[in-house]
Amino acid sequence: MSEAAIASAPPALAGAHRLVVKIGSALVVDSKAAAPRAAWLASVAADIARLRARGVDVIVVSSGAIALARRSLGLTQKRLKLEEKQAAAAVGQIRLAQAWTEALEANGLTAAQLLLTLEDTEDRRRYLNARATLNTLLGFGCIPVINENDTIATSEIRFGDNDRLAARVAEMVQADQLVLLSDIDGLYTADPKRDPAAAHIPVVEALTPEIEAMGGEPPPGYSSGGMRTKLVAARIATQAGCAMVISVALMLCTGE
Numbered sequence: 001m002s003e004a005a006i007a008s009a010p011p012a013l014a015g016a017h018r019l020v021v022k023i024g025s026a027l028v029v030d031s032k033a034a035a036p037r038a039a040w041l042a043s044v045a046a047d048i049a050r051l052r053a054r055g056v057d058v059i060v061v062s063s064g065a066i067a068l069a070r071r072s073l074g075l076t077q078k079r080l081k082l083e084e085k086q087a088a089a090a091v092g093q094i095r096l097a098q099a100w101t102e103a104l105e106a107n108g109l110t111a112a113q114l115l116l117t118l119e120d121t122e123d124r125r126r127y128l129n130a131r132a133t134l135n136t137l138l139g140f141g142c143i144p145v146i147n148e149n150d151t152i153a154t155s156e157i158r159f160g161d162n163d164r165l166a167a168r169v170a171e172m173v174q175a176d177q178l179v180l181l182s183d184i185d186g187l188y189t190a191d192p193k194r195d196p197a198a199a200h201i202p203v204v205e206a207l208t209p210e211i212e213a214m215g216g217e218p219p220p221g222y223s224s225g226g227m228r229t230k231l232v233a234a235r236i237a238t239q240a241g242c243a244m245v246i247s248v249a250l251m252l253c254t255g256e
């Protein structure tokens, strides 16, 4: 645990009661091995256990289903058709759930899977049902592990990225913190991979048009989010009174 990282964390993180953590495919899946990053998942699960021990409710929104099934289905091209994504998700979601179950059980925690669609977060009856189930699971001390129900979501009604799904979940359960774990440690004035002059913005107080313009276009490759969807997620979350952090590691939140 890095003390420096904790010291620089926004103060609200230390007092989180209900936390939603979104974890992208690039972190969950070793794309070369086409397998879950077991050691990394184990360390995140240990952090989650520390948070639970402090009484924090934790919900995980995990991508990785499609990435976990690509190789075994021979889907190595970057862009997949919708039906290929749906099939890959059907194969990969079982592997993803298994990886999370093992990582969390090793830390004495029970994983619970929810697969949601955009409609589940917009239709009132389904929204209330999903919310009630999540609250019941949290009452049991379980760790809900959520992904988009990619196998039935068509292109018109797909979130397509878990950044917005995670923000909707945070809104649904009245979380006070949303953490988007990513391969980038926050918002930059431009894409730092392309522009060496890009500057890191440590804290965004308000989502102004200038800030939103920093979203740019989604990156090529397996991840579908990019900064643009993270800023959309920030709008959804902050309008619901939930602070959002973009980080490369969960250690910011454990305060140990």
Ligand code: GLU
Residues within 6 Å of the ligand: 024, 025, 062, 063, 064, 065, 066, 067, 147, 148, 150, 160, 161, 162, 163, 222, 223, 224, 225
């Ligand atoms: N739901 C997709 C999956 O599990 C990923 C969506 C995303 O990249 O955010 O593979």
